[in-house]
Amino acid sequence: MPGQEQIRPQRRDEGPDDADAPEPAAAAPAEQTSDIDDILDEIDGVLESNAEEFVRGFVQKGGQ
């Protein structure tokens, strides 16, 4: 992994180490809600138009 920074394991008793965390642990509730709404809008646009038929037709043979 060239260029990858050395990451030390983070221990619970050291508390959160923001420098290591690539993403804030939790977004503010309002922000979360609006992000979920955005995702749902996006998914609405691509979801199989006839969900019931799609689900019914998704039949697989067992594998390993």
Added chain:
Amino acid sequence: MTVRRVMGIETEYGIVVPGDPSANPMVASGDVVTAYGASRGIRPARASWDYADEAPLRDARGFDMGRGQAHPSQLTDVEDPTLANIVLTNGARLYVDHAHPEYSSPEVTTPRDAVTWDRAGELVMREAVARLATVPPGVNLYKNNTDGKGASYGTHENYLMSRATPFASIVKHLMPFFVVRQVMCGSGRVGIGVDSRTPGYQIAQRSDFFEVEVGLETTLKRPLVNTRDEPHAVADRYRRLHVILGDANHADVANLLKMGTTSLVLAMIEDDAIRDDLSVRRPVATLHEVSHDPTLQQKVELTDGRRMTAVELLWEYHDRASRYVDERSGADPDPDTAEVLHWWSTVLDRLGRDPMEARREVDWVAKLAVLEGYRARDGVGWGDPRLKAVDLQWSDVRADRGLAQRLAASGRLEVLVPESEVQRAVDHPPTDTRAWFRGTCLRRFPDDVVAASWDSVIFDVAGQRTLQRVPMLEPLRGTEAGVGELVRSAPDAASLLRALAASTDDGRA
């Protein structure tokens, strides 16, 4: 003490012919393999699978030349599309397994590379779908593990282990880990029970399909710990641990943890470093119970009477691994091990505080966040077909239709391996295992390689009366560092074979 070892992931993809549920999935799967092969100029008769290796071979140190071992009759072109089976220039195998197209990744040595070449498989499948879409209705493929109606198909992990490790020890220390590992790497599923008879959401796609603790089966009476012993390597040195319990992942972090934490636990088992007993009571029933509780409050009962959550039991494994790495590697573990330990503790921290905090890292959490969004916005119950559709379409391999693909593309899933690296891995093998030799021979001498398998490459060279079989029973030979110069400097396959034979006589591979 490291996460590094020879490993790989093999995935059976769900397959649908749109609008035609009665289409023969074996024929459709054959079309997938054939279409992809055609896109890469792979002729079915060439670069087919060498089944000869499934029988034991004598130990060949390095590139011992086994002449004439493979008879041409074993390599006949198979007209039946349901037997389609090819080897790719990245060292992977693409073929029809049962009623599914399967991509078996090349052998890699790090969890990060396992993620890279596993995702390369998604691009292979996406390419096949795009090719087949030109003749409607085409075929759609899904990187998941159940249809929600009682059928399951696997994503199997393989780990090369020391033969010296007693199998009983593997079972004892791996079983509790496997019961709870799903909370870090499950892919989530709408429906409880193999046929989803109870409405609801559960953590893992595969868990409900497991019925026994230990066994050889993979298609019925599935066992938590599988005993298949087919090393595809020197059998008295190596065991290939075949893990059939896991889910197919889209989230890089979950996929990395699936491979990396398992490899670390195996390293401790090989070193006999887990001295205490973390055995759980009723492992199969507990596997189901843990999967059925997305709040992660379900208690796991140990045989010594202790009761703890899945996350707490995973901390027990994490802390032993972390301590062990500290003892063995001091302050300087290799970057792959450090990366796995970092994400292991980060994800457990988040799951322990509030599972939803791990929605960027863990598939089942990401999927649940979306589904809960639908439930809140539209007031629908778990039996709603739209939620089931989201669950299935989550793993559609098409970039525009696959919901996990869209989440990753829009920055909502943590992406560890850049797309450019994955694209490169579609055609290029890992450099540090025998997959390099396999893939590079297919790339450089496509007309001369008539078959290949995990532990052999078979050449049909002009002027030679018999086929030339190059056994590769040592997974860490045939690397770019080992034979790169030799392969690159060979102008043709005949020269390569002569050079390999000479280097073997010298005792070097």
